[in-house]
Amino acid sequence: MSEGCKRCNCRRSKCLKLYCECFAAGVYCVDSCACVNCYNKPEFEDTVLDIRQQIEARNPLAFTPKVVDNAIGSSPNFTEEQDLTTPSSARHKRGCNCKKSKCLKRYCECFQAKVGCSSACRCEGCKNTFGVTPEPVYNRAKRWASHPAEKLDNVKGAIACIKAPGIIHYSPTWEGISDISKLTPLSHPCSRAAFSSASSSSSAKIPQAQLPSSQLQPSGAHYDIPYDDTPEILEETSNPTKVVKASSPNQKRVSPPQSQSRLRERSPTGLRSGRKFNLQAMPSFPPLTPHRNSKEGTNEIENDDK
DNA sequence: GAGTTTGAAACT
């Protein structure tokens, strides 16, 4: 069983857009992926990183975990273990925008992540019950901040629009405020896949700068995100042998998206080669957003026709 | 397996 867990099945994104689950997760595609024209491979590391940065520039949180657990650091409760009977205070940072699924199918990212909807969600007719009353626990309904967001449309028989737990802070995008990064409880079905936290050596932990004072920033400028989560994403392979790179056999680093004119098929356009440097022995992938490079030029990808 | 539905991501 279990053949390799199949991953993505992209056909037109070259696995270089967030449409690709692998790319979005910050990992390279694997053999079990059924993608076509995949550039999300180590051989195209340069391109992958370049595109990643472009997307990241557009949305700094693009590669941030979509779901975060608000409970962490929430209360001084050191209970730490919440056992498995917690209502899961985790929530989707950007929320969903479901219109027809009522957040009861996997079309809904909240549902798929098994987390309750929150005020960040703009779903209609939400019936998602995750995050609330996980079980018959003696837990009183904590006041979930049910958000009145939803229009009062006709409620077909009482609705239980439960949304977000009280921890929700109203914010333009609280997605930025809580980045605790901790989630993805997904157990990787596949054997090895993402990393698991390198524990190993001690030293190193990059505390990174932290803004001591308040970081409350209502709206306004997006100077820098409040905190950058720690999205470490790595990937399988641990190639003990050597780093890829340098070798550059005959691969053509190409860059795909150069904005190919809107002509059908993205035209091959010219290539722009630039240079980028980065990387340091990465286990596998994109480091994340630890540093920001000014710009990178880049390469091009071969685009294929339709 | 093909075909439809769905909502995020991308684009305008």
Add this chain to the structure above:
DNA sequence: CAGTTTCAAACTC
């Protein structure tokens, strides 16, 4: 920022 298009997964048959 909203409207539209594109995309790949979830779902249905």
